[in-house]
Amino acid sequence: MGEFKVHRVRFFDYMPSGIRALAFNRDIERIAVARMDGSVEVFHCSDRFFQEKIIPGREQCGIEGLSWVGERLFSAGLNGGITEYDLTNQKVKYTVDAYGGPIWTIAGNQQGTHLAVGCEDGTVKLFEVNEDKIQFERNLDRQKSRIISLSWHPSGSKIAAGMMDMIQIFNVETGHSVHRLLADRGVGTSRSKECVVWSVVYLSDGTIISGDSVGMVKLWDDQTGTLIKSHNVTKCDVITSYLIVPLEWQNEDSLVAGTSEGTVVQFQFISMVLGKDDKEWVRTRTFKNHTHDIRAVAEITTAVVSGGMDAQLVVRPLLDKVEVRSAASALRKIHFPHRRLVSCARKSGLMLFQYPGHLELWRLGESEGKGSSLFVKRNPEKLLHLKVKGEDHIRCSAVSPCGEWIVYSTASSLRLYRLHCDNNNVSITKISKLPMVLSSANQLCFSSDSSHLFSASTQSSVHLVSLSQSGCKFVGTLKPKSGSHQAIHLLAASEDGKWLASANSDHEVHIYNLQTRKAHCTVPVYSSAVTAMGIHPTTNCLFMMYADQQMCEYSIEQKQYTDWSRMVQRKGLHRFWMERDTPCLNVMFNPQHPSHVILHDTYMLCIIDQSLPLPDDKTQFYNQLTLKSLPEEQRKSHSHAFKVCKTFKDILCVELMSDQSLVVVERPLEDVASQLPAPIKQKKFAT
């Protein structure tokens, strides 16, 4: 089959940001995730948790709460503002200041009419949700301490608010406090410390469930204001200021609580005696999938989703609710974004690393000698460290194949640089006077000859800009025929400069003819999102990978799926291929072997040889080791189209350079873990 020289790169210090809040929207099956760096991501729960949308964060924007109101997503944070997001164009729509100091919590009522926020100054502020904006309505009775958590009664008439040492129940109509429930402080040394009610849940039967910093989950009766029951969830006897018990409920018969030790505890409302109706809240299950404190939990239809300081989103299926066990219902840990953070200049051996607040440009090293591990003659060197102007984080970036152009875009601005590499002197010049249309981009891409820049813009349009020594010139805008205005998250240009493909969050793939600058065709819409695509350099077929691990090859010229693609659909893919739980993030082609398609996900690198037979479910799928041990002449009979290399782990990016070498950028999870803050210390044995 072949040998590849591989540059294994591990110096991309990408640090995923910790998860601060989760919000699940059952109607559209999306879960929104807010991270510590202020970014908000939307995952599609029924499409293998594909990260559909990423709204980059800003400096100094600590999001404390997320809330869906209908299909609108709001967040509130310690900067005191309430933000609504434009999910279509994946950016902040507006921010309204609540004028109550830092906001600790935000909650929308089930009716979708009001938002309540809990502020540092002790007020609960109600906002009316209008068609296009939110409007401050009034304050509820001001309390002496900050409002940490809020929960609407499903009827919308009452609100429970968690505070320091107590829970207040407000009548929304009057704005007065109905009940005051006192939460006990811990025993012993923790007696002097306040009990923070981090989370409350108001059930329709009047039960209020609270999670507090003492590590208790308590059940209250809102009529009498009495404690019904309390569960000690964490055994943590070291009281830290960060003992958080976030709560989330789904069907009023199940509730999950996360702890600072990284465990998720499930409570279920079940009858103690079979067949009888007197139900009780019983602690049923405990999951431990996190190393650090859990800052947010969400119970979705079939799973518990949790996230915390260790920056991984864990989807733990509840097997009693899963009807068919499949790859889609397996335990899933999402560590890395489903977007590419690395772009490579294929012809000049450069790599551009995208960090939230800066870019790094590196030149690959050189090797000599032979063997499986080559001597590094020249170490890789960092050519450039480019800091972002302004507070916004980088949304997308690209380096041109020739390595001369660097472009990045934030939510508010787009910057294009020209790079001058003169032996060891590297200098860049910012291209000023950019065309007006290049104010911001959802996705950026250079043509293969580096003569054009494609910038995905609002309303699924792509702006075409020609680049030259003198500067850049707007050429035209490519607009899809369909009416979808969803943001484009993938762009792929053909090698011959004739075709451009774009994929948006509505799963639409549009193909444009760059010569006529007209829309050429649209690939039939598939139910799953496109995670990676590429245009074959010789056949001009568009190869697409979907979030559900399906693959399609679409002939641009014939406007139809290729025979190979139809054969794949007819025969089906191997079980092991379908069971992978990370999406393919790049599609590459090897000009020397036109039948080869190179793919990668987080855990493997795969070369699909389209000339070889497809494996069926009885075939050994991961057969590289077998083939290695077989003599040459027998290999042919045992090989199949999928050549999977599992040598690499935690892959962020794979790119095939023009000298046939592969660049594999890995980010070992151990390295990530080592840079996380220390988890809560737990006593082990009697030390």
Added chain:
Amino acid sequence: MATLYEGYTLCGVGPVQNSSNIGILGVEQGRDIDYVLVTDSSRSITVYKVSDQKPTGSWSVKQGQIISCPAVFNTQSQEYVVVTDDRVVRVWKEDDVNLEKAFKATVSADVLRVLSATDSEPVVLFCCGAVRFLDSLLASPQQPIEDVLTEDEIIRGEHCLYVQRFNPNTLVKHRIETEPGLSAPISFSATCRGSNIHLLYLYLNGSVYESVLPFRSSSTGAEGVQALSCSLCLSLPLGEEKLMSGAAVVLDEAHVAVIGFPHPSAGACKDYLCIWNTHFQTLQASKEMAGRIYSQLWCYSGKLYVPHGKMLSVIPFDCQKSSLAAAMGKLKQTSRSGKDFSSDIYEMLTCKNRKTCQNTFCLIFKPLQMDCSLVEDVQAEVGEFIRRAPQADLQLAAGRVALELVSRSQTDANFYPQCAFLQLLETRYLCYSVCPELLSLAMVKKDFHLCQIAFQIFSDIPEAVTCACLKAILSTPDLEMETVNLDTDSVIFMKELTQAHSRSDEEGGQLNGFCPPALESDVSDTPSNKLQRDPLSLDMSCPVGLHKGALLNEVLQTAYSDRSLLPHLKDLTVPQVIVFLQYLRFLYFKYSHDAHKQIRALRTPSISQIIDWVCLLLDAHFTVLAVAPEAKRLVFDLHKFVRSQVKLYAELGKIEGSLQVLKNSKQSEDFGMYAIQVIELF
């Protein structure tokens, strides 16, 4: 390799008086192995303690009397016996001071020699050839002595050997048949090994001949002269000088000590004592003897007594077991720290040997003398002997006893002491080479129990014998076999093995958790073909009876080398081969169902032994099996499981790489932040 150790002088040899130029009449064993009785040709008899080189007693006859034969020690009565003046037999005890006062008896004919055998009454050989026991002779000294020899014969005369036996008194005359033109032998040596008497003659031309004479001659009543064949076993080199005399004595079955013949590399000087290996005709050790050689040589308990010059020297020797390597001097000598030490050890060893010999021979001679002794008596006696004999002695003695019993059983069809053989086998001191006839005797007698025990104990059964036994087992009908009493452990194993089959059948053909390996490609590839049962479960009945199976298991467990076994396997008939193969297939299938693992048995054939035998049988009879119609099914079955094995190993081969990686995965590859590697995709 034989060794002659540093000798020492026992005594001086008195001045030669008589014309025969012999200073010493004889050296005989004393009351103990450390004592010798030296009779010199003057008038004295002296007892020496050899290790001290000191005389402990001396007697002499009066002036004018002549000691006419060497004095001997009668071990039965603890008395010394000597004959003076040809006819006067004198018997005295250790503490008698004066020989004149000792018991005297005058017999009616001239006595040539008094011969003493250990633990038996001395015999008196008359010049006329008659033989009497000493006690019977002394009871009536004047009894008439018949003439055995014809008038013109004297003992040591011509090339004839007279063998006389007591009880019944028989006399067989043998004519020694050597090459014509040889004069009479100059020296004899006779030893009793096994059931035979080995005679060694030394001729003046340097030839050493050996004759083997059975104790029990078949032609008991035959009169006349029988020819005694003899074989040349050694040709000694001759010097230019013409030899007049010499002596040879047998040391053990492979070694002979010779004096009076020249050393092959030391020129014509004949004053050498040499030890020769008769098997390989090699000189093993030599020692130059100072002074005149008298062509006299005695050997008692590991020491050679050589009169030379004016002294009688004692030379200890050591003959190691003769192997080619030892004969060629290639065998590593065990290092010995010092001579004194080694001779001490040597003394101890010979001492033990001596005792054993006493026990053994006493035991063997008795049945020989009592021809009508019953099998039961022999068995009781063997049992007693095994019980009483010390362990170290038993090792040597057991073999000899077995040899004796076997040889007697071979000649006497009614004599078959099975219990005695079993007892001897159970000492575990026997092996095939010690007593080669035992196994074939058992086969002839159809004693399969003995065979089984022998197979279990013997580790050196030749392949030909193994095959013969296999053939005998296979050709014996099962019905007859079932009556044989066999080792219970092996029978239980067979029983369990065959029952495991029926039990698993009751449970629906499969043991709990057992998953039959996918044997055939066509079965595994098409699930619709599932009706075809696991081929291993087909035909699982044992093709042979339990007892036959148990015996065959023993054969399977014997040691063999396939190259030597293969030609003998060809002797099996086709039905035998088929039955055996069927049994092997049965075993293999049982084993592949792990049936044997549930059975607790001491000795079970291993799966590799089974496979090896299958291969050997197929190799030996392949062409026949290929054409025999009744073997077709069998060969096809075997072919199937070979195919399944090949498939299994092919699959194992495939995951070899994975296993390697598992092995190597421990070594973490830490290459830091950056590396350039080469990966290969297949």
